[in-house]
Amino acid sequence: MEKKTFSILSNKAFYIPIILLSIYFIIRLIDTSKIMWIFPFDFTNDISSHMAKVYFLAQYGFHQLVPYWYNGYVLFKFYPPAWFYFTLPVYYLTKNIQVATFISILLIYALGFIAISIFGKNENISFVKSIAFFLLFFANPLAIGQLLRVGRVTELFAWLMLIPFAIIIFHYKNRKIDSKFFLIIIFYGIMLLSHQVVFIISSFLLLSLILAKIKQKRELFKIASNIALTAILTSFWWFPFIRDISQSSIMNTKYNFGHRLLEFNKELLVENTISLIIPIAFLILFYFYWTGKNKSKKELLFFLPEITIAVLFLLRIVAFIPVLSFIYPDVYNMFLLFFSIYFLLKTEFNKSIKKYISISLILVIILGITISIVYTPWFAKNTELDKDTISIFPYVEGRFIMVGYEESYGKAFYSYAPIYYNLETASGWSQQEVNSEYLNLLRTTRLEFDNKNCEGFINAIKEINITYVISQGNYCNFLKNCNLNEKIIKGEVCLYLV
Numbered sequence: 001m002e003k004k005t006f007s008i009l010s011n012k013a014f015y016i017p018i019i020l021l022s023i024y025f026i027i028r029l030i031d032t033s034k035i036m037w038i039f040p041f042d043f044t045n046d047i048s049s050h051m052a053k054v055y056f057l058a059q060y061g062f063h064q065l066v067p068y069w070y071n072g073y074v075l076f077k078f079y080p081p082a083w084f085y086f087t088l089p090v091y092y093l094t095k096n097i098q099v100a101t102f103i104s105i106l107l108i109y110a111l112g113f114i115a116i117s118i119f120g121k122n123e124n125i126s127f128v129k130s131i132a133f134f135l136l137f138f139a140n141p142l143a144i145g146q147l148l149r150v151g152r153v154t155e156l157f158a159w160l161m162l163i164p165f166a167i168i169i170f171h172y173k174n175r176k177i178d179s180k181f182f183l184i185i186i187f188y189g190i191m192l193l194s195h196q197v198v199f200i201i202s203s204f205l206l207l208s209l210i211l212a213k214i215k216q217k218r219e220l221f222k223i224a225s226n227i228a229l230t231a232i233l234t235s236f237w238w239f240p241f242i243r244d245i246s247q248s249s250i251m252n253t254k255y256n257f258g259h260r261l262l263e264f265n266k267e268l269l270v271e272n273t274i275s276l277i278i279p280i281a282f283l284i285l286f287y288f289y290w291t292g293k294n295k296s297k298k299e300l301l302f303f304l305p306e307i308t309i310a311v312l313f314l315l316r317i318v319a320f321i322p323v324l325s326f327i328y329p330d331v332y333n334m335f336l337l338f339f340s341i342y343f344l345l346k347t348e349f350n351k352s353i354k355k356y357i358s359i360s361l362i363l364v365i366i367l368g369i370t371i372s373i374v375y376t377p378w379f380a381k382n383t384e385l386d387k388d389t390i391s392i393f394p395y396v397e398g399r400f401i402m403v404g405y406e407e408s409y410g411k412a413f414y415s416y417a418p419i420y421y422n423l424e425t426a427s428g429w430s431q432q433e434v435n436s437e438y439l440n441l442l443r444t445t446r447l448e449f450d451n452k453n454c455e456g457f458i459n460a461i462k463e464i465n466i467t468y469v470i471s472q473g474n475y476c477n478f479l480k481n482c483n484l485n486e487k488i489i490k491g492e493v494c495l496y497l498v
Contacts, residue, residue: 006292006348013358014132017365024369025139029106032148034379036099040151041389041412042380047151049429050083051097052415057084058091063240068418069428070438071399071465078241078248078432082193083157097419105153108160112138115163122167129345136341137334141372142274146330149376158195159334161187162202166338169209173302177213177222185230192234197327201335204305212302249436257328258319270375275329279314282336283307285343292348306339385472388491389413393421395488395495398467401427403449404475413470426464438464449475454482461498469496 040048056066056075066075076084083104090107091100113134120130137143138159147156165187172181188206191199206227213219231238260268261275286303293299300307309318313332318324349357382390385408400423402410417423427442428434441464448456461469468487471479476494480486484496 005351007351007354008346008348009129009344009354009358011126011128013354013361014129016362018128018132018135020362020365020369021135021139024141024372025135025144028144028148029109031379032105033102034381036096036102038379038382039098039412039416040380041382041386041408041416042377043409044150044377044380045409045412047101047153048409048412048415050151050153051101052418052429053079054084054087054091054100055097055419057081057088068424069414069430070434071424071426073428073430073433076237077244078250079430080154080193080195081237082190083154086157087153101153105148105156108153108156109138112160112163115160115167119163119167119170122171123342123346125345133341133345137338140337141368141376142330142333142337145372145376149379155195155198155331158191158198158202161191161194162198162205162338165191165202166205169205172209173212177219181222182226182229185226185233188227189230189234192230193237197331198335200323201309201327201331204309204335207305208302211304212298214301247435248432249434249439250432258316258321258325260329261313261316261319270371271329274333276314278333278336278340279310282310282340282343283314285340285347286310288349289343289347303339306336310336383408385492388493389470389472390416391490392470392488392493392495393417393423396421396423396468396470399424399426399465400468400470401425401445401461401464401466402470403446404471404473404478426461426466449478452478454478458482458484458498467498469498470494471496 035047052068053075056068060066060075062076062081064075065072086107087100087104090103091097094100094103113131116134116137117127117130119125120127120133125133146152147159165184168181168184168187188199188202191202206223210220210223213223261272264272286307290296290299290303309332312318312321312324313329313336318327318332344357344361389402389408396417400417402413402425405413411427411429414425414427414429417425431439441460445457445460445464445466448460469479469484470493472493476489476496479494479496484498487495487497489495
């Protein structure tokens with residue numbers, strides 16, 4: 001078959017995908033914008049914790065003792081600080097943490113679009129396809145559900161750093177490393193200071209460059225030097241992290257994220273289905289891409305780390321490999337998706353199958369958006385329970401804890417209370433920041449409450465220095481029967497003094 005029968009997908013093939021993804025992305029952004037005036041208290045929620053930490057940073061500073069959670073803890077000793085510093089200037093300008101957080105999200109997407117446009121230009125990808133690249137990566141249903149809706153802004157910020165990191169890697173793939181390569185230190189370092197899991201998986205891309213330069217000792221030395229310099233410049237965070245990690249609960253966690261891939265139940269059905277489709281799509285698209293490169297050994301060697309990850313992930317072997325087993329499936333999917341999109345845009349397909357690829361892309365996007373609409377919750381308005389709980393806070397005059405909350409996310413109130421009422425709690429929303437012994441005390445408190453053991457519950461809350469208990473509904477009767485002093489009742493919510 002003649003070579004002329006092969007060509008890359010035209011811009012027209014991406015018009016409908018761009019329209020579909022843009023509409024859904026804009027709708028979701030508008031929905032998320034409600035965070036500027038509605039504080040989120042629902043369970044689909046990581047963003048509340050991050051907003052609180054921006055406030056803590058503004059009030060106390062890096063590695064300072066924050067009294068609001070866990071009877072006091074050191075800020076960012078065991079949690080990466082990059083996104084919070086990125087958002088801090090916006091908070092200073094707006095004086096509103098909720099507005100600042102949404103603006104920060106918009107800035108990440110804007111910078112992501114610029115970065116992908118530069119990447120596209122460097123890789124001879126048209127502007128239309130660069131738009132498609134941005135939407136397929138940042139605005140796909142998976143990214144909207146797990147990053148935008150849940151509010152994993154630290155991870156989202158790390159994926160933003162992946163783009164300029166990839167620009168540099170791909171630029172020097174077939175070029176000699178010069179002085180400009182030092183820019184990789186900035187983005188590799190920020191990734192480490194943003195999200196450790198994204199940093200680990202993205203390091204495989206750096207391994208790709210090492211393999212591309214495997215026979216060039218001088219080039220390898222330059223790469224190693226920049227890696228070492230990155231480690232030195234970020235040591236202000238990772239050195240105390242490693243040195244004092246025994247003071248946290250990180251090493252004692254029994255949960256293995258990789259084992260989610262081995263669980264076949266209703267809750268994980270969508271996640272595990274996606275975790276089959278994406279690595280398979282990656283491998284198929286790479287094969288077409290590689291074939292179009294005349295099965296170049298250099299291309300195969302360069303993408304070998306990503307291929308290895310795809311195979312291990314597809315076969316669920318990552319669940320049994322140290323370090324890799326602690327990377328949750330969504331991160332693998334996003335990483336492999338980035339390369340899958342690249343292969344899709346760069347591959348010369350046989351003209352007889354191009355139309356089927358175009359149609360399949362549209363159908364996959366429609367199906368993904370439909371599933372996202374059904375499974376990804378929309379921004380939740382505050383319930384009467386939320387409003388009653390907020391109305392209780394002005395009456396709290398000491399350290400408090402919340403028990404018995406099932407419809408609203410109790411942890412979210414631990415973020416709201418310090419920001420708006422300057423209240424402290426013996427609990428909090430950053431478990432890795434405290435040791436396992438302290439977490440066991442909190443678990444004992446909840447266990448004694450659930451078992452309706454008055455004596456055990458009162459002893460437990462006294463041990464963690466609690467003076468006020470907030471609960472709701474029928475649980476208030478339990479607190480009353482424990483002879484705690486009723487402070488006030490607002491609707492379904494009660495406040496008791498120990």
